[in-house]
Amino acid sequence: MFGIYLKRELSRRKKAALVIAMGLALGIALxxxxxxxxxxxxxxxxxxLKSLYGLGTDMTVTKAQSAPEAGGSQGPNFKFDAKSSSKSSQSSDRVMTQGGQALKSSLVEKVAAQKGVASAVGALSLNVTKVDGSFTQGKAKSSTSSSGSQQQGGPGGGSGQPQVQGGGANFDVNSYSVAGVDVTxxxxxxxxxxxxxxxxxxxxxxxxxKVAVVSKSYAKEKKYKVGTAFKVSGTKYTVIGIAxxxxxxxxxxxxxxxKQAQSLGDAKNKVTTIYVKATDSKQISTVKKTIQSNISGTTVTTSSDLASTVSGSLSTASNLAGSVGKWLSITVLVAAFLVAALLTSSAVSRRVREFGTLKALGWPSRKVTRQVVGESMVNGLIGGGLGIALGLAAxxxxxxxxxxxQAELGSSGGGGMGGGMGGGPGRQATKNTLEIALTAPVSLTTIALAVGLAVAGGLIAGAMGGWRASRMRPADALRSVS
Structure with missing residues (x-):
């Protein structure tokens, strides 16, 4: 009886059922x-984060750069030999460590021995600035006065100040980053x-x-191939791989x-970054505190710390989706539930004669309520199905x-090595802009949530409509007869 009556009533009120279902569907789809x-x-x-952090890396250990001494200069300086030739080619490489103050290599073993650390390796980050070009020597000529006027050149006023004609310099500056890797x-x-x-x-x-692996973008820029040789500070390296x-x-x-990077950077037995893998990813914060308390003067940075340095459209869109988007979906969903409840209640009020007659025939209030809730549940499930379809399509x-x-990395002093980690206090203030393609994966949890919302919407609408139907009396049906 319940099923037959339910099917008949839904068939009679297709438009009203569809309106309620579509309202729920839009909220669930959003x-x-x-x-x-x-x-x-x-x-x-x-x-x-993985592009900065490194696959399998849970945290990194660095040390903040010490303040420069008073009167000291941290700026680049290049020294060239003076030559007598009129045109002389000059080339000089300036190799400097970057990414913070250098740490002793022995510190890698000390970090690896800490409780909760599965493994640790050291790396050295360098920046090489190459200045390559030539000087052209000018010629000095002196000017002679043709009158008795006062001269600024010689002490006796007989000759003018020498002037250099011609000459100049033309130099190209190329800067690139080098990472020293623990090959073991x-x-x-x-x-x-x-x-x-x-x-x-x-x-x-x-x-x-004396071998090197170069990145694909740098190899393309310099036209390097496997087997190509290049020099850094006079040392010749052969490209064995492109990554x-x-x-x-x-x-x-x-x-x-x-070891080669340490030799180039004059940093024997030194590293700038220690990459750490924890035994349990859920205990990263605990391991971080352990390292900081046992190894003073170091900065331990985790992925959650590094996330704050990611800016750009990715960060903006993520914030919008996480705050505005979720609140908007909740608001629309609540509105859909209320509309469904009001429409169901309104439909019940138009069925006074029907429910009053059923009660006069002996239907108890609970049976009338069950009928209304059943109709609302079907509407909710239909709306859930439509909402899931719309959501999957979107x-x-x-x-x-x-x-x-776009994601800008290191905007708060981050940067660092590719595949490495930035964001620590010792990092140089650099920015790297990356492009990421956005996808929208739908998990089974999301589908289950949608089904739950559909059932909840049907129950809310049915509860309000059923409560109103249960309050009707047979006399109401008689009064509605014209």
Whole structure:
């Protein structure tokens, strides 16, 4: 009886049922869309953080750069030999450590021995500025006075001040970044997020070999190929591999064995960054406190710390999706529930004669209420199905279009090595802009949430309508007869 009556009533009121279902569908579709886009934002941010942080890296240990001494100069300086030739080519490389104050290599083992640390490796970040060009020597000529007027040149006023004619200088300045890699453990550190697409990577035996891996973008710029040789401060290196980042762009141009990088940077047994992997990712904050308390003077930075340095359209969109989007979806959903409840209640008020007659025939109030709630539940499930379909369509559209979002890294003093980590106090104030394609994945949890909302919407609407129907009396039906 319940099923037959339910089917008949829904068939009679198709338009009203469709309006209620569509209201719920729009609210549920918005919730699915916002949740899927938020999940896509989270994935995009994870990609950005991994490009800085390194695959498998849970935190890094650095040390803030010490303040320069009074009267000291930290600016670049280049010295060239004076030559007598009229035109002389000159070239000079200035290699400096970057990313904070250098740490002793022995500190890597000390960090690895801390409780909760699975492994730790050191890396050295360098910046090489190459100045290459030539001087052209000018010629000095003196001018002679043709009158007895006072001269500024010679002491006797007989000759003018010498003037240099011709000459000059033409120099190109090229700056690139170098990362010293511990070749015995490449699963952690600067190369962790890079994939060798041409040639090969370092072997564990090449701890002090004069070989290099270069990023794909730098290789394209310099037209380097596997086997190409280049010099850094007079030392010749051979390219053995070209690496492509797993996501975004690399912020490091050249990778060298750690010992070679230490030799170039005059930083023997020194590193600038220690990459740390925790035994349990859920205990990262505890491990961070342990390292900071046992190794003084260091800065430990985790992925959550680094997330605050990501800005740009990705950060803006993520904030909008996380705050405005969620509040908007909640507001629309509440409005949809209220509209469904009001429409159901209104429909009940138009069925006074029907429910009054049913009660006169012996239907108890609970049976009338169950009938109204059943109709509302069906409307809610129909709305849930439509909402899930609309939400999936919206999420698929976002994924198909894949809008590009920009992420600026290191805006608060971050930067650092590609595949490495920035954001610590010792980092140089650099910015790296990355482009990330946005997707909108829909999880089973989101689908389950949509089904739950559909049921909840039906129950809320049915409860209000059923409460009103249960209050009707058979006399109401008689009074409504004209």
């Amino acid at each position: 919730v699915i869309t916002v949740n899927s886009v938020s999940a896509g934002m989270t994935q995009a941010q994870d990609k950005v 453990d490449q699963a952690l550190g600067p190369l962790a997020t890079m994939k060798i697409t041409s040639g090969k990577t370092f072997t564990s035996a090449q701890t002090n070999a 492509t980042p797993d996501s975004s762009e690399s912020t490091t141009d050249v990778y060298l064995p750690l 999420a698929y559209t976002v994924t198909a279009i894949s809008p590009k979002l």
